[in-house]
Amino acid sequence: xxxxxxxxxxxxxxxxxxxxxxxxxxxxxxxxxxxxxxxxxxxxxxxxxxxxxxxxxxxxxxxxxxxxxxxxxxxxxxxxxxxxxxxxxxxxxxxxxxxxxxxxxxxxxxxxxxxxxxxxxxxxxxxxxxxxxxxxxxxxxxxxxxxxxxxxxxxxxxxxxxxxxxxxxxxxxxxxxxxxxxxxxxxxxxxxxxxxxxxxxxxxxxxxxxxxxxxxxxxxxxxxxxxxxxxxxxxxxxxxxxxxxxxxxxxxxxxxxxxxxxxxxxxxxxxxxxxxxxxxxxxxxxxxxxxxxxxxxxxxxxxxxxxxxxxxxxxxxxxxxxxxxxxxxxxxxxxxxxxxxxxxxxxxxxxxxxxxxxxxxxxxxxxxxxxxxxxxxxxxxxxxxxxxxxxxxxxxxxxxxxxxxxxxxxxxxxxxxxxxxxxxxxxxxxxxxxxxxxxxxxxxxxxxxxxxxxxxxxxxxxxxxxxxxxxxxxxxx
Amino acid sequence: xxxxxxxxxxxxxxxxxxxxxxxxxxxxxxxxxxxxxxxxxxxxxxxxxxxxxxxxxxxxxxxxxxx
Numbered sequence: 001x002x003x004x005x006x007x008x009x010x011x012x013x014x015x016x017x018x019x020x021x022x023x024x025x026x027x028x029x030x031x032x033x034x035x036x037x038x039x040x041x042x043x044x045x046x047x048x049x050x051x052x053x054x055x056x057x058x059x060x061x062x063x064x065x066x067x068x069x070x071x072x073x074x075x076x077x078x079x080x081x082x083x084x085x086x087x088x089x090x091x092x093x094x095x096x097x098x099x100x101x102x103x104x105x106x107x108x109x110x111x112x113x114x115x116x117x118x119x120x121x122x123x124x125x126x127x128x129x130x131x132x133x134x135x136x137x138x139x140x141x142x143x144x145x146x147x148x149x150x151x152x153x154x155x156x157x158x159x160x161x162x163x164x165x166x167x168x169x170x171x172x173x174x175x176x177x178x179x180x181x182x183x184x185x186x187x188x189x190x191x192x193x194x195x196x197x198x199x200x201x202x203x204x205x206x207x208x209x210x211x212x213x214x215x216x217x218x219x220x221x222x223x224x225x226x227x228x229x230x231x232x233x234x235x236x237x238x239x240x241x242x243x244x245x246x247x248x249x250x251x252x253x254x255x256x257x258x259x260x261x262x263x264x265x266x267x268x269x270x271x272x273x274x275x276x277x278x279x280x281x282x283x284x285x286x287x288x289x290x291x292x293x294x295x296x297x298x299x300x301x302x303x304x305x306x307x308x309x310x311x312x313x314x315x316x317x318x319x320x321x322x323x324x325x326x327x328x329x330x331x332x333x334x335x336x337x338x339x340x341x342x343x344x345x346x347x348x349x350x351x352x353x354x355x356x357x358x359x360x361x362x363x364x365x366x367x368x369x370x371x372x373x374x375x376x377x378x379x380x381x382x383x384x385x386x387x388x389x390x391x392x393x394x395x396x397x398x399x400x401x402x403x404x405x406x407x408x409x410x411x412x413x414x415x416x417x418x419x420x421x422x423x424x425x426x427x428x429x430x431x432x433x434x435x436x437x438x439x440x441x442x443x444x445x446x447x448x449x450x451x452x453x454x455x456x457x458x459x460x461x462x463x464x465x466x467x468x469x470x471x472x473x474x475x476x477x
Numbered sequence: 478x479x480x481x482x483x484x485x486x487x488x489x490x491x492x493x494x495x496x497x498x499x500x501x502x503x504x505x506x507x508x509x510x511x512x513x514x515x516x517x518x519x520x521x522x523x524x525x526x527x528x529x530x531x532x533x534x535x536x537x538x539x540x541x542x543x544x
Contacts, residue, residue: 238493246509248527253508300506302491313497313504377504380533386502 015224015278016206017197020232026189026199028305029167032084032298033316038072040319040394040455041311043085045295046092047360048212048285049327050422052434053091055115056327058107059438060398061095065104066460067452079457080104082321085171085298085306087186087291089284091422092325093174093211097204098155100164100172114154115431119424122150143219144209150424152205161207162200165189171306173294175284176210179220181274183262184287186294187211190305194237194266195223195279196230210281220280227268239303240264244271256301289356290326292363296370312374315387319394321451322371325438326399328360329418364397371395371473392454394447395473402441413437440464447471478502480540481514488515502536512539520544 020026034041042064046057064079071077080103088096098110123146152158164172174187185191187207192199210221243249243260250257265274284291298306299322311317335342342350371393381389403414417437420430442448443464450471452459479489481499488495489503491510497503499514507529513522519541531537 236493239491242492242509242511248509252527252529253506256506256508302494302496302505302510307495309505310495310497313501374504377533381502384502384533385500386504386533387497388504389502 013222015222016202017192017195017223017226018201019224019226020192020196020198020230020234022231023233024198024231025233026192026235027165028189029165030169030171030306031167032171032306032308033311034082034084036072037316037318039077040079040082040321040451041084041317042079042082042321042323043295043299043308044083044087044096044323044325045291046086046088046096047290047324047326047328048090048092048283048422049329050091051094051115051119051424051426052329052420052422052430053089053325053327054094054110055426055431055434056398056438057088057092057095057325058110058115059435060323060325060442061099061104062107062435063439063442063460063463065107066463067457069455069457078104079321079451083170085173085295087173087175087294087298088211089175089289089291090212090214091327092291093208093284094151094155096172097164097174097208100169101156101159101204110155115426116428117154117425119150119154121425123147123424143217144213144221147212147218148203148205148209148221151208152203156204156208159204160200161187161202161204164204165200171298173291173298174207174211175288175291175294176207176213176221176281177284177286179215179280179282179286181262181265181276182287184284184293185210185279185281186297188305190235191266193232193234194227194263196226196232196234197223211284213282215282215286220282223279223281225266225268225276225279227266235305237263237267237269241269256303259297259301259303285356288363289328289360290324290363290367292324292367295322296367300370300374312388312391313386315389315391317388317391319392319451319454320371320374321394321396321447322367323396323442324364324367324398326360326364326397327434328357329400329420329422331418331421364399368395368397368473375473393473394451394471396442396445396447396451398438398441398445400437400441402445403437413440447473478536478538479512479514480538481519482543485543487519489513490515499541502533504533514541518544 067079086096176185178185189199240260240263261273265272297304299308375393378388378391404410416433444467446469449466487499489497490513512524524539
């Protein structure tokens with residue numbers, strides 16, 4: 001087995017993207033604007049964390065489906081219908097892609113086809129199968145392909161990104177990490193223009209596998225950059241060239257400057273910072289375990305084809321709901337009981353996990369600050385001729401750290417939820433506690449409660465009692 | 478705020494991307510921008526500069542007029 005794995009790197013690399021042929025294009029067919037101005041616009045991020053993350057996200061979506069209200073058209077709608085965008089990482093990408101293909105009605109099938117199944121056994125059986133060894137040793141088959149095959153066989157059944165990229169469907173943005181540059185690579189038609197590759201032709205299972213290619217355990221997903229000599233009909237990168245050619249952007253807006261630089265590098269533009277001929281993708285959680293960067297870009301970056309800023313400025317978004325589903329768990333650490341200096345394994349664990357946790361906390365804070373800033377601007381503009389005047393903001397975070405320690409029942413939920421491992425297999429009890437935690441955290445959140453009140457909505461049957469706290473991102477009426 | 482003929486509302490483009498309409502207050506992240514309008518028949522052909530430090534109550538006003 002080890003010999004086969006060692007030989008695996010000798011196989012010919014198989015690039016999983018298709019070059020855009022002459023005249024080929026990557027049209028963006030989705031829109032962030034709601035079907036009617038009175039309907040809320042819901043933007044979500046799903047973190048990584050294996051099946052724990054997938055199950056937590058699915059539990060929140062199921063609760064949203066159970067949250068119904070009557071809109072101005074006189075019809076009853078549910079909150080899951082109002083999801084316009086999901087930015088996802090790793091395990092969260094499984095649920096995001098599934099939701100993008102099947103909507104909230106398909107969540108029961110996700111449960112039976114994937115969440116409740118022993119997926120690790122399938123991967124392990126595949127790993128000890130001599131045919132797999134042969135494929136690893138003598139073909140371009142890689143360890144990540146086993147996971148990709150699992151996703152395709154169990155969930156996506158040869159669906160491509162074209163199936164997600166359809167009018168009326170939400171933006172589903174799986175995020176991977178470009179392992180050489182540490183950049184977040186988001187699977188969008190716009191980004192595929194940069195590498196002159198067909199977005200629509202890419203299998204959904206490849207995008208999800210790239211987003212969930214946990215380092216060391218799995219090999220990266222490999223792409224070839226086809227930008228040189230591109231024959232496709234790709235969008236302009238005027239915004240990037242302006243950002244790179246003026247002396248102010250790197251002081252005024254460094255994140256946009258960096259994104260412009262990455263776009264220019266991918267396109268093999270003038271004065272590249274990096275020469276990028278090949279891309280190797282690992283788990284999106286390495287660069288941004290919450291998927292906040294892509295959501296932020298979709299919401300406020302003028303260059304982002306999701307067009308959030310245009311929709312805000314035109315007054316198309318009156319109620320903006322941003323939901324962060326963070327499946328980060330915090331199991332008890334034996335290091336606290338160890339009097340001796342921790343060994344190499346402990347140090348490696350800390351090096352892998354602590355920066356991701358710190359990064360997650362920072363990006364969560366940054367998004368909350370942005371929402372507060374937009375909310376204040378919307379409030380201050382009430383008397384002015386601005387499309388965003390009076391826009392309501394609801395920032396909802398689902399995070400295990402928000403399970404209180406006030407009762408024995410809550411402490412038990414907190415402790416059990418934090419013990420659920422990062423794996424593609426959960427026991428029935430682990431799945432149950434994860435789903436319970438998702439419902440508990442979502443239904444109690446003050447901004448969810450505020451949204452219910454503002455929409456005149458009905459919560460799902462048996463919903464948790466509200467907490468008498470203020471929704472800090474919503475402006476005063 | 479990007480001003481033009483109120484009888485002829487145009488799309489406002491920042492660095493080539495549509496970000497709203499003329500004669501309404503717009504919000505943008507701080508940066509250097511080239512502002513243009515959709516269609517033609519307006520002057521100047523573009524406005525370039527830094528947009529930073531503005532407030533909802535103290536916006537920057539950029540004016541275009543018919544050519």
